[in-house]
Amino acid sequence: MRSSNVATETLFSKIISKELPSDMLYQDELVTAFRDISPARPTHILIVPNEPIPSSADVNPEHEAAMGRMHTVARKLAEDEGIAADGYRLIINCGEHGRQEVPHLHMHLLGGEDVGPMLMRNKPA
Ligand code: DGP
Numbered sequence: 001m002r003s004s005n006v007a008t009e010t011l012f013s014k015i016i017s018k019e020l021p022s023d024m025l026y027q028d029e030l031v032t033a034f035r036d037i038s039p040a041r042p043t044h045i046l047i048v049p050n051e052p053i054p055s056s057a058d059v060n061p062e063h064e065a066a067m068g069r070m071h072t073v074a075r076k077l078a079e080d081e082g083i084a085a086d087g088y089r090l091i092i093n094c095g096e097h098g099r100q101e102v103p104h105l106h107m108h109l110l111g112g113e114d115v116g117p118m119l120m121r122n123k124p125a
Helices: 011-016 061-081
Strands: 024-027 031-035 043-049 088-091 107-111
Touching: 011 031, 011 043, 024 061, 031 061, 043 061, 061 088, 061 107
Parallel strands: none
Antiparallel strands: 024 031, 031 043, 043 107, 088 107
16 A cells, blocks of 8 residues: 655654664664653653654554554653653644644653643643
């Protein structure tokens, strides 16, 4: 099946191909994980599909293997980081209202301390 909704090369594509440096923790044929450049919590890792799917809004059945792998890799990395027992948060921002900044779908793995309430009831500006 043809791969649809595939974007052109992104910032994260260049990290995946090692054209740009990163603190890479994991890579296989479907996904890559590296530390966020501006960590919001003691552990802040980004897990991305190697294919430059722009956002969750572009996910198709052909992407299900990569989407599942992102989750199993998140679980493995949480264990590797020693944060699995205390818990952690997985976040995928999508589009403008989701405040997605990098247009290459990615999952944030955040932990190492209580990450706080899921969303602030009073919206920030
Ligand atoms: P989001 O708002 O969900 O699109 O998150 C984008 C994240 O990407 C943000 O937490 C910062 C991170 N980020 C942006 N540029 C780079 C980079 O060049 N390297 C790394 N490691 N992370 C980056």
